[in-house]
Amino acid sequence: MLQAIVIGGGATGAGILRDLAMRGVSAALVEQGDLVHGTSSRYHGLLHSGGRYAVKDPESARECAVENQIVRRIAPFAVEPCGGLFVRLEQDDPEYARQWVAACREAGIPVEEVDLERLRRDEPLLAGSVREAYAVPDAAVDGWRLVQGNVAAAEALGARVLTYRRVVGLLMDGRRVAGVRLLNLATGEEERLEAELVINAAGAWAGRIAAMASVPLDVVADRGVLLVYHGRLTSRVVNRLRRPGNGDIFVPAGSVTLLGTTATPVPDPDDITVPPEEVAELKRLGAEMVPMAATARILRAFAGVRPLFGKGTGGSTREISRGFAVIDHAAEHGVPGLISVVGGKLTTYRLMAEKAVDVAAAHLGVKAPCRTAEEPILPPPDPKAVERVVHLVGRDLARAVADRHPATLPQIAAAMERPGGRQVVCECEQVTAGELVGTARQLESPSLGDLRRRTRLGMGTCQGGFCGYRAALLLAREGIVAPEQVPALLSRFQAERWRGVRSGLGGLEIRAAELNYALARAQLAVEPVPDGETEAVTPMGGAGHD
Numbered sequence: 139m140l141q142a143i144v145i146g147g148g149a150t151g152a153g154i155l156r157d158l159a160m161r162g163v164s165a166a167l168v169e170q171g172d173l174v175h176g177t178s179s180r181y182h183g184l185l186h187s188g189g190r191y192a193v194k195d196p197e198s199a200r201e202c203a204v205e206n207q208i209v210r211r212i213a214p215f216a217v218e219p220c221g222g223l224f225v226r227l228e229q230d231d232p233e234y235a236r237q238w239v240a241a242c243r244e245a246g247i248p249v250e251e252v253d254l255e256r257l258r259r260d261e262p263l264l265a266g267s268v269r270e271a272y273a274v275p276d277a278a279v280d281g282w283r284l285v286q287g288n289v290a291a292a293e294a295l296g297a298r299v300l301t302y303r304r305v306v307g308l309l310m311d312g313r314r315v316a317g318v319r320l321l322n323l324a325t326g327e328e329e330r331l332e333a334e335l336v337i338n339a340a341g342a343w344a345g346r347i348a349a350m351a352s353v354p355l356d357v358v359a360d361r362g363v364l365l366v367y368h369g370r371l372t373s374r375v376v377n378r379l380r381r382p383g384n385g386d387i388f389v390p391a392g393s394v395t396l397l398g399t400t401a402t403p404v405p406d407p408d409d410i411t412v413p414p415e416e417v418a419e420l421k422r423l424g425a426e427m428v429p430m431a432a433t434a435r436i437l438r439a440f441a442g443v444r445p446l447f448g449k450g451t452g453g454s455t456r457e458i459s460r461g462f463a464v465i466d467h468a469a470e471h472g473v474p475g476l477i478s479v480v481g482g483k484l485t486t487y488r489l490m491a492e493k494a495v496d497v498a499a500a501h502l503g504v505k506a507p508c509r510t511a512e513e514p515i516l517p518p519p520d521p522k523a524v525e526r527v528v529h530l531v532g533r534d535l536a537r538a539v540a541d542r543h544p545a546t547l548p549q550i551a552a553a554m555e556r557p558g559g560r561q562v563v564c565e566c567e568q569v570t571a572g573e574l575v576g577t578a579r580q581l582e583s584p585s586l587g588d589l590r591r592r593t594r595l596g597m598g599t600c601q602g603g604f605c606g607y608r609a610a611l612l613l614a615r616e617g618i619v620a621p622e623q624v625p626a627l628l629s630r631f632q633a634e635r636w637r638g639v640r641s642g643l644g645g646l647e648i649r650a651a652e653l654n655y656a657l658a659r660a661q662l663a664v665e666p667v668p669d670g671e672t673e674a675v676t677p678m679g680g681a682g683h684d
């Protein structure tokens with residue numbers, strides 16, 4: 139029998155799995171979709187320096203400051219160390235800026251004032267109304283790579299990962315939780331998995347898991363909307379230097395820039411609708427910092443749901459702490475065998491995992507200490523494989539490919555070396571045929587969404603408009619999917635991409651996009667799947683994320 143089952147394949151669950159495996163605990167992770175099906179792929183992509191929380195939530199700020207350095211060290215393949223800025227505009231309170239600088243120093247966050255002339259040279263699109271600017275060690279972090287790295291490291295130590303398995307109930311032995319009942323979304327069959335302990339890392343859905351054991355858990359699902367702009371509007375993360383609010387952070391990521399976010403409590407954690415008024419609000423507020431945000435091309439809009447711990451006051455979720463809690467339900471509610479971990483941020487995922495596994499280890503009688511902060515998650519990519527890829531596509535693209543596939547680069551290199559393997563399928567993100575085929579061959583039944591998360595296919599300017607078709611036909615030509623599967627593969631991918639495009643665009647842009655979409659459908663007889671039946675909820679269709 140297993141010692142532990144982890145529910146949830148987001149950053150927290152993946153971090154827990156790695157920590158358990160490193161302490162010698164036999165464990166399996168169960169996830170209802172593909173990995174990062176939940177919030178860990180629907181977020182802003184900011185590895186916080188802690189600056190955002192320095193004034194209001196010093197404990198969270200300190201945690202971020204420490205974890206930021208750790209994540210850079212242990213997961214360089216997932217971090218773009220672009221740096222960050224806090225900028226005060228003319229209309230923002232200078233007194234708050236003083237308070238913020240002092241609070242950052244108190245929390246151990248390095249802050250350095252930036253000369254405004256230099257700032258205008260380095261960030262020419264910033265508003266002329268910037269009156270003060272400070273550099274902080276913010277960075278961009280790729281949630282998919284971070285989770286994939288943690289999972290690969292855990293699997294190498296013997297841990298198991300079961301995706302497309304939804305927990306539909308807990309196995310109870312009297313008051314004790316003894317395992318999980320799973321619905322296998324591929325076969326439609328129910329499965330049972332037993333373990334000494336179940337760790338609930340289901341993010342915004344954690345309350346539902348706790349309810350299966352009839353224990354209360356205060357989790358507020360807090361929806362936030364993000365806009366994806368074409369190109370990099372800023373070279374660094376740019377935060378507005380005032381009390382945290384909506385539309386006050388730009389994060390450059392890959393070939394795009396993310397502007398966010400909003401904060402709206404929702405009763406259902408699956409509610410990821412994008413209200414048009416929130417898109418308009420983000421554009422308006424973003425343009426105060428970067429005027430071009432009012433007119434620059436928006437590729438898509440999407441929403442994610444924060445798992446906040448606690449009830450909050452008066453309905454404003456900005457007042458709920460971004461800290462986290464580990465709940466030992468044996469001690470709290472007299473229900474042994476169940477531990478929940480809720481709240482926090484992606485930046486602090488490792489610390490959350492450490493604290494949850496400390497509690498689990500005490501129950502299991504495991505003495506091994508946590509080593510996740512000391513050891514790199516993955517060894518550096520195989521230098522011979524890197525050289526092979528450099529030889530094929532040059533140093534710049536080779537670096538991107540190595541970052542995207544830190545654990546499986548030799549297989550990708552081999553696929554790229556085959557005839558046609560260097561041909562670019564996705565121009566925006568520079569994804570080659572070999573990279574796609576090499577990735578697809580590692581998956582049981584790949585959807586285009588699965589490939590997108592692993593390679594960034596379709597995440598750039600065309601949003602899958604061109605590369606989606608090429609990729610689907612490539613998979614059929616290579617015998618990875620049957621030719622008759624191609625229309626379904628495409629329609630799910632298009633529907634998911636289209637959902638985000640439609641919410642973000644307006645005016646002439648949406649007319650052009652609609653025409654493109656209609657033409658493609660007519661040419662290839664691909665019908666979009668109805669709203670609500672996108673990849674995210676279709677068994678074996680692969681989860682669809684942003």
Ligand SMILES: Cc1cc2nc3c(=O)[nH]c(=O)nc-3n(C[C@H](O)[C@H](O)[C@H](O)COP(=O)(O)OP(=O)(O)OC[C@H]3O[C@@H](n4cnc5c(N)ncnc54)[C@H](O)[C@@H]3O)c2cc1C
Nearest residue numbers: 146148149150170176177178181182184305341362484485
């Ligand atoms: C708009 C927005 C922007 C954000 N920006 C940032 C940021 O820039 N930096 C930062 O550090 N943090 C940010 N956050 C917070 C951060 O994204 C989350 O705190 C973090 O991703 C949560 O990770 P998690 O693993 O706990 O949850 P999740 O990633 O949601 O993982 C939980 C998993 O559990 C699975 N699950 C649920 N129910 C079941 C079930 N019954 N059976 C099986 N599996 C199940 C889900 O499918 C999901 O994959 C942001 C959040 C939002 C919403």
